[in-house]
Amino acid sequence: QKEVEQNSGPLSVPEGAIASLNCTYSDRVSQSFFWYRQYSGKSPELIMSIYSNGDKEDGRFTAQLNKASQYVSLLIRDSQPSDSATYLCAVNPVTGGGNKLTFGTGTQLKVEL
Protein backbone atom coordinates (compact mmCIF):
# COMPACT_ATOMS: atom_id res chain seq x y z
CA GLN A 1 0.00 0.00 0.00
CA LYS A 2 1.33 3.42 -0.96
CA GLU A 3 1.82 5.84 1.91
CA VAL A 4 -0.13 8.62 0.20
CA GLU A 5 -2.61 7.76 -2.54
CA GLN A 6 -4.30 9.98 -5.05
CA ASN A 7 -6.29 9.27 -8.17
CA SER A 8 -4.04 10.32 -11.06
CA GLY A 9 -6.96 11.60 -13.14
CA PRO A 10 -7.38 13.54 -15.26
CA LEU A 11 -10.33 15.03 -13.43
CA SER A 12 -12.28 17.19 -15.84
CA VAL A 13 -14.74 19.81 -14.59
CA PRO A 14 -16.52 22.63 -16.41
CA GLU A 15 -15.61 26.22 -15.67
CA GLY A 16 -17.47 27.48 -12.62
CA ALA A 17 -18.03 24.04 -11.12
CA ILE A 18 -16.63 22.61 -7.89
CA ALA A 19 -13.58 20.38 -8.26
CA SER A 20 -13.10 17.76 -5.56
CA LEU A 21 -9.66 16.21 -5.11
CA ASN A 22 -9.11 13.34 -2.71
CA CYS A 23 -6.17 11.83 -0.87
CA THR A 24 -5.78 8.92 1.54
CA TYR A 25 -2.77 8.17 3.71
CA SER A 26 -1.60 5.05 5.50
CA ASP A 27 0.35 6.38 8.51
CA ARG A 28 -2.18 6.83 11.27
CA VAL A 29 0.13 9.11 13.32
CA SER A 30 0.32 11.69 10.52
CA GLN A 31 -0.26 15.18 11.88
CA SER A 32 0.32 17.71 9.09
CA PHE A 33 -1.28 17.74 5.67
CA PHE A 34 -0.62 19.92 2.66
CA TRP A 35 -1.95 20.57 -0.82
CA TYR A 36 0.41 21.82 -3.50
CA ARG A 37 -0.41 22.92 -7.04
CA GLN A 38 2.05 22.17 -9.80
CA TYR A 39 1.81 23.53 -13.31
CA SER A 40 3.49 21.53 -16.05
CA GLY A 41 7.26 22.03 -15.98
CA LYS A 42 7.15 24.14 -12.82
CA SER A 43 7.83 23.52 -9.16
CA PRO A 44 5.04 22.86 -6.64
CA GLU A 45 3.51 25.83 -4.85
CA LEU A 46 1.69 25.57 -1.54
CA ILE A 47 -2.07 26.07 -1.60
CA MET A 48 -3.28 24.92 1.80
CA SER A 49 -2.10 23.31 5.00
CA ILE A 50 -4.38 21.63 7.53
CA TYR A 51 -3.62 20.10 10.90
CA SER A 52 -6.97 19.52 12.63
CA ASN A 53 -10.06 17.54 11.72
CA GLY A 54 -12.69 19.51 9.88
CA ASP A 55 -12.66 22.15 7.19
CA LYS A 56 -10.28 24.99 6.49
CA GLU A 57 -11.23 27.62 3.95
CA ASP A 58 -9.01 30.05 2.03
CA GLY A 59 -10.71 31.93 -0.76
CA ARG A 60 -12.00 29.45 -3.34
CA PHE A 61 -10.15 26.58 -1.69
CA THR A 62 -11.36 24.38 1.16
CA ALA A 63 -9.28 21.61 2.69
CA GLN A 64 -11.07 18.87 4.60
CA LEU A 65 -9.40 16.47 7.02
CA ASN A 66 -10.77 13.31 8.59
CA LYS A 67 -8.06 11.60 10.63
CA ALA A 68 -10.28 8.70 11.66
CA SER A 69 -10.78 7.79 8.01
CA GLN A 70 -7.21 8.86 7.08
CA TYR A 71 -8.61 11.07 4.38
CA VAL A 72 -7.87 14.60 3.23
CA SER A 73 -9.54 16.45 0.39
CA LEU A 74 -9.35 19.73 -1.47
CA LEU A 75 -12.39 21.50 -2.89
CA ILE A 76 -11.99 24.23 -5.47
CA ARG A 77 -15.09 26.35 -5.92
CA ASP A 78 -15.85 28.31 -9.08
CA SER A 79 -13.13 26.45 -10.96
CA GLN A 80 -11.22 28.50 -13.52
CA PRO A 81 -9.12 27.39 -16.50
CA SER A 82 -6.09 28.73 -14.60
CA ASP A 83 -6.75 26.04 -11.97
CA SER A 84 -5.80 23.39 -14.53
CA ALA A 85 -2.72 21.78 -13.00
CA THR A 86 -1.59 18.76 -11.04
CA TYR A 87 -2.50 18.83 -7.35
CA LEU A 88 -0.16 17.08 -4.95
CA CYS A 89 -1.19 15.87 -1.53
CA ALA A 90 1.61 15.73 1.05
CA VAL A 91 1.68 14.27 4.54
CA ASN A 92 4.05 14.76 7.46
CA PRO A 93 3.75 12.39 10.39
CA VAL A 94 5.20 14.65 13.08
CA THR A 95 4.46 18.22 14.18
CA GLY A 96 7.23 20.61 15.16
CA GLY A 97 8.82 21.46 11.83
CA GLY A 98 11.81 20.25 9.91
CA ASN A 99 10.54 16.80 9.08
CA LYS A 100 10.16 15.26 5.67
CA LEU A 101 6.98 15.18 3.63
CA THR A 102 5.68 12.18 1.74
CA PHE A 103 3.91 13.09 -1.49
CA GLY A 104 1.21 11.41 -3.48
CA THR A 105 1.65 11.10 -7.23
CA GLY A 106 -0.82 13.92 -7.84
CA THR A 107 -4.19 14.39 -9.51
CA GLN A 108 -4.35 16.19 -12.82
CA LEU A 109 -7.21 18.67 -12.96
CA LYS A 110 -8.56 20.04 -16.21
CA VAL A 111 -11.03 22.90 -16.11
CA GLU A 112 -12.87 23.12 -19.40
CA LEU A 113 -14.45 26.19 -20.95
Add this chain to the structure above:
Amino acid sequence: DGGITQSPKYLFRKEGQNVTLSCEQNLNHDAMYWYRQDPGQGLRLIYYSQIVNDFQKGDIAEGYSVSREKKESFPLTVTSAQKNPTAFYLCASADKYGGNTIYFGEGSWLTVV
Protein backbone atom coordinates in the same frame (compact mmCIF):
# COMPACT_ATOMS: atom_id res chain seq x y z
CA ASP B 1 13.72 38.95 -2.50
CA GLY B 2 13.55 36.02 -0.11
CA GLY B 3 13.46 32.58 -1.63
CA ILE B 4 15.16 29.43 -2.77
CA THR B 5 17.48 29.62 -5.75
CA GLN B 6 18.45 26.57 -7.74
CA SER B 7 21.05 26.50 -10.47
CA PRO B 8 21.48 25.64 -13.18
CA LYS B 9 17.90 25.40 -14.43
CA TYR B 10 18.92 23.04 -17.23
CA LEU B 11 21.91 20.73 -17.21
CA PHE B 12 23.14 18.05 -19.55
CA ARG B 13 25.43 15.31 -18.30
CA LYS B 14 27.47 12.80 -20.20
CA GLU B 15 27.55 9.21 -19.11
CA GLY B 16 30.08 8.69 -16.30
CA GLN B 17 30.20 12.33 -15.19
CA ASN B 18 29.41 13.74 -11.78
CA VAL B 19 27.36 16.92 -11.69
CA THR B 20 26.47 19.24 -8.84
CA LEU B 21 23.19 21.09 -8.49
CA SER B 22 23.26 24.22 -6.39
CA CYS B 23 20.59 25.24 -3.88
CA GLU B 24 20.74 28.46 -1.87
CA GLN B 25 18.06 29.89 0.42
CA ASN B 26 17.87 33.23 2.20
CA LEU B 27 14.79 32.40 4.25
CA ASN B 28 16.84 31.49 7.33
CA HIS B 29 15.24 28.05 7.28
CA ASP B 30 16.86 25.29 9.28
CA ALA B 31 15.73 22.34 7.19
CA MET B 32 16.56 21.72 3.54
CA TYR B 33 15.56 18.92 1.20
CA TRP B 34 16.22 17.45 -2.21
CA TYR B 35 13.44 15.73 -4.11
CA ARG B 36 13.45 14.04 -7.48
CA GLN B 37 10.41 14.01 -9.76
CA ASP B 38 9.85 11.60 -12.63
CA PRO B 39 6.72 11.59 -14.79
CA GLY B 40 3.84 9.87 -13.04
CA GLN B 41 5.81 9.13 -9.88
CA GLY B 42 5.32 12.20 -7.74
CA LEU B 43 8.16 13.54 -5.62
CA ARG B 44 10.67 11.22 -4.01
CA LEU B 45 13.00 12.33 -1.23
CA ILE B 46 16.73 12.00 -1.91
CA TYR B 47 18.37 13.65 1.10
CA TYR B 48 17.39 16.08 3.82
CA SER B 49 19.16 18.14 6.43
CA GLN B 50 17.70 19.65 9.57
CA ILE B 51 20.82 21.42 10.83
CA VAL B 52 24.23 22.46 9.53
CA ASN B 53 26.78 19.67 9.19
CA ASP B 54 24.13 16.97 9.46
CA PHE B 55 21.99 15.25 6.83
CA GLN B 56 20.01 12.04 6.40
CA LYS B 57 19.27 9.76 3.50
CA GLY B 58 15.81 9.81 2.04
CA ASP B 59 14.09 7.08 0.08
CA ILE B 60 16.33 7.12 -3.00
CA ALA B 61 19.78 8.28 -1.82
CA GLU B 62 21.86 5.78 -3.82
CA GLY B 63 24.02 7.50 -6.41
CA TYR B 64 23.67 10.93 -4.78
CA SER B 65 25.68 12.90 -2.23
CA VAL B 66 25.09 16.16 -0.36
CA SER B 67 26.82 18.52 2.04
CA ARG B 68 25.51 21.13 4.49
CA GLU B 69 28.44 23.32 5.44
CA LYS B 70 26.35 26.48 5.64
CA LYS B 71 22.77 27.01 6.76
CA GLU B 72 21.80 28.63 3.47
CA SER B 73 23.36 26.09 1.11
CA PHE B 74 22.59 22.44 0.35
CA PRO B 75 24.25 21.28 -2.91
CA LEU B 76 23.40 17.93 -4.46
CA THR B 77 25.93 15.89 -6.43
CA VAL B 78 24.59 13.35 -8.89
CA THR B 79 27.35 10.79 -9.24
CA SER B 80 28.10 8.38 -12.05
CA ALA B 81 26.72 5.66 -9.80
CA GLN B 82 23.20 7.00 -10.38
CA LYS B 83 22.09 4.88 -13.31
CA ASN B 84 19.05 6.83 -14.37
CA PRO B 85 19.64 10.46 -13.40
CA THR B 86 17.44 12.16 -16.01
CA ALA B 87 14.75 13.89 -13.94
CA PHE B 88 13.46 17.15 -12.49
CA TYR B 89 15.28 17.95 -9.22
CA LEU B 90 13.62 20.10 -6.59
CA CYS B 91 15.30 21.73 -3.64
CA ALA B 92 13.12 22.80 -0.73
CA SER B 93 13.41 24.31 2.69
CA ALA B 94 11.32 24.56 5.84
CA ASP B 95 11.30 26.59 9.01
CA LYS B 96 11.02 24.40 12.08
CA TYR B 97 8.76 27.02 13.61
CA GLY B 98 6.58 27.23 10.50
CA GLY B 99 4.41 24.17 10.98
CA ASN B 100 6.41 21.87 8.72
CA THR B 101 5.53 23.87 5.64
CA ILE B 102 7.99 23.12 2.86
CA TYR B 103 8.71 25.65 0.12
CA PHE B 104 10.30 24.75 -3.19
CA GLY B 105 12.83 26.30 -5.49
CA GLU B 106 12.14 26.50 -9.21
CA GLY B 107 13.82 23.19 -9.95
CA SER B 108 16.65 21.91 -12.11
CA TRP B 109 16.22 19.72 -15.16
CA LEU B 110 18.99 17.18 -15.58
CA THR B 111 19.32 15.23 -18.82
CA VAL B 112 21.88 12.51 -19.56
CA VAL B 113 23.17 12.66 -23.12
